[in-house]
Amino acid sequence: MGRESTLEPSYEILAYVTLHKERVLAGKALSLWAADEEEAKLLTLDIAKAMKADVVQLKSGDYMVLRV
Numbered sequence: 001m002g003r004e005s006t007l008e009p010s011y012e013i014l015a016y017v018t019l020h021k022e023r024v025l026a027g028k029a030l031s032l033w034a035a036d037e038e039e040a041k042l043l044t045l046d047i048a049k050a051m052k053a054d055v056v057q058l059k060s061g062d063y064m065v066l067r068v
Helices: 037-051
Strands: 012-018 030-033 054-057 063-067
Touching: 012 037, 037 054, 037 063
Parallel strands: 012 030
Antiparallel strands: 012 063, 054 063
16 A cells, blocks of 8 residues: 555546436536436447546446546
8 A cells, every 4th residue: 555545546537427416516527417317328328439438337326437
């Protein structure tokens, strides 16, 4: 745990897609509020494909688009 704690993270959160309006926050990452699950999936996949990034689905059902 010595050297790793001083290094910058090797990933960047590019987008956050949620179905819950109260989870849309300002910040560096793009935050989107989707109307339903299908729209959330499509938005996430389109953004990830355009930015050549990875997708992670959280236990809450929200999606994060990450570049590693």
